[in-house]
Amino acid sequence: MATLSVPSSVPSAYEDAEQLRKAFSGWGTNEKLIISILAHRNATQRRNIRQSYADAYGEDLLKALDKELTNDFEKAVLLWTLEPAERDALLAYDSARKWHPSDVVLIEIASTRSSEDLLSVRKAYHNRYKRSLEEDVAAHTKGDFRKLLVPLVSSYRYEGSEVNMSLAKSEAKVLHEKIVEKAYNDEELIRILATRSKPQLVATFNDYNNAFGNPINKVDRTQDLKADPKDEFLHALRAIIKCIICPEKYYEKIVRLAISKMGTDEGALTRVVTTRSEVDMSKIKDLYYKRNSVPLDKAIKKDTTGDYEDLLLALIGQEDA
């Protein structure tokens, strides 16, 4: 499921740190060497390298990378090198502080991470920013979006597989009523999406489809969450549902839109590749090929260049393709 490739025999964290130090020294920076190390180490190994680097040279590896690298490549290397929870905290921070209604990053983090992982993000947020994630989200959003996003980022969903089928039935009905009334900001609708366990929600969405003849996210445009395709709040609700039903499908679309835009959306591309390389990038690649008839590595090659391209390809496991 992950695409990250780690060699069977990996040097010690100290040796890796030493090689990175070499990559920074002398005239110019050896980006190839940086990629060959960092893009082939898992989260624990990267953390150990960062620790060894700090021990050996008295400097944070991320600071050193920041000094040596530039532009999209720099951003991607920095995001990738961070631990997952710290990386998500940084993405959530940027998203909350510069929040606008079309931004889906908070939704993505709140809805695709496991409950424990989301807690780790909230802890990393405390450590890094000296305040809480929900505090920033509440302070920088308003109205309906605040009503939706604060419970979403604060949720600690139950993760057992138990499903209450009669609850799914009754809540599918509630969702349908609200959607028919176009009461998208209704507190019952938000409560259901923000607090129920994911298996419970999937059962509710299935029941919705069975009972009302169309998926909650699609098809009958008068009575579903696509009623107004330009409404950004509806877009947010659909994103939550997609993230819960099938994160890799959600991410395939983010990558597709990032690449197919006039001018690549490097921010989105970098975010998906760095956050999913150790999770489900291989599924995202499969879905991308099915949906676009072009392999993702080909599409990335066409749209990106240089070290940035090389890093992305390494992280999606297609370095030599």
Add this chain to the structure above:
Amino acid sequence: MATLSVPSSVPSAYEDAEQLRKAFSGWGTNEKLIISILAHRNATQRRNIRQSYADAYGEDLLKALDKELTNDFEKAVLLWTLEPAERDALLAYDSARKWHPSDVVLIEIASTRSSEDLLSVRKAYHNRYKRSLEEDVAAHTKGDFRKLLVPLVSSYRYEGSEVNMSLAKSEAKVLHEKIVEKAYNDEELIRILATRSKPQLVATFNDYNNAFGNPINKVDRTQDLKADPKDEFLHALRAIIKCIICPEKYYEKIVRLAISKMGTDEGALTRVVTTRSEVDMSKIKDLYYKRNSVPLDKAIKKDTTGDYEDLLLALIGQEDA
């Protein structure tokens, strides 16, 4: 600060379990023996006793206690024996499922526990009830109370001591505006109370007092949260503020009201004694004496009887008084 007294030399958990087993056997139950053990063991020791009891006799100690004991004594022993996070999960569950506007238990748990402890309660809730705390709170509350309680129980407040004084100033102004407008359910007011760190909120309340000439919770009845003393939502807001400013003062009042009622409120008395004995019961006792000119143990003796009385006195450290 705690009143729990643990002897300097404590028997092994297995020996304690054996003694408890003896207390249950034969004709009648030896309540004195149960108190002499459980009321003098800290949370870790009680957990170990529970484990040893299960290992030795193949039965959960709580089930055995449940069979042997009755009424208020039973409830108090069971609550006390649980680990703090599990006990809070149980209290929160009962409160959420039978929720009514005057119930302050959810507020108390959400506002007096540390951020980490509140997370532990949420984890214990998953384990015990196979759903999330916020899910039950959201499903069993409505309207303004839901708007207040869901973010409150889901919060993971930052716990550093950093305070932003200009933010305190501007948010004190926001709170004052909303209170003057009687917009008590305003989302900005709720956001501030539910998400800011406790030191930040204390600074905000101090600034409120300085800028507007009366504490946010008191005195000028036209412009504060006592404007309508019978309004249950205002009562809830005041409870949050009290819990944040000074938990022991909040608890002194709960105990005072529990005892001074016609007919003691054993539920509240048991809750405060079992949840605070290992935390700040000694401060609560001091405040109680200052406020009522009667020592708490005397007041408890007057209002309770038998094993229930003995257990409470043991937990507030006044067994031989």
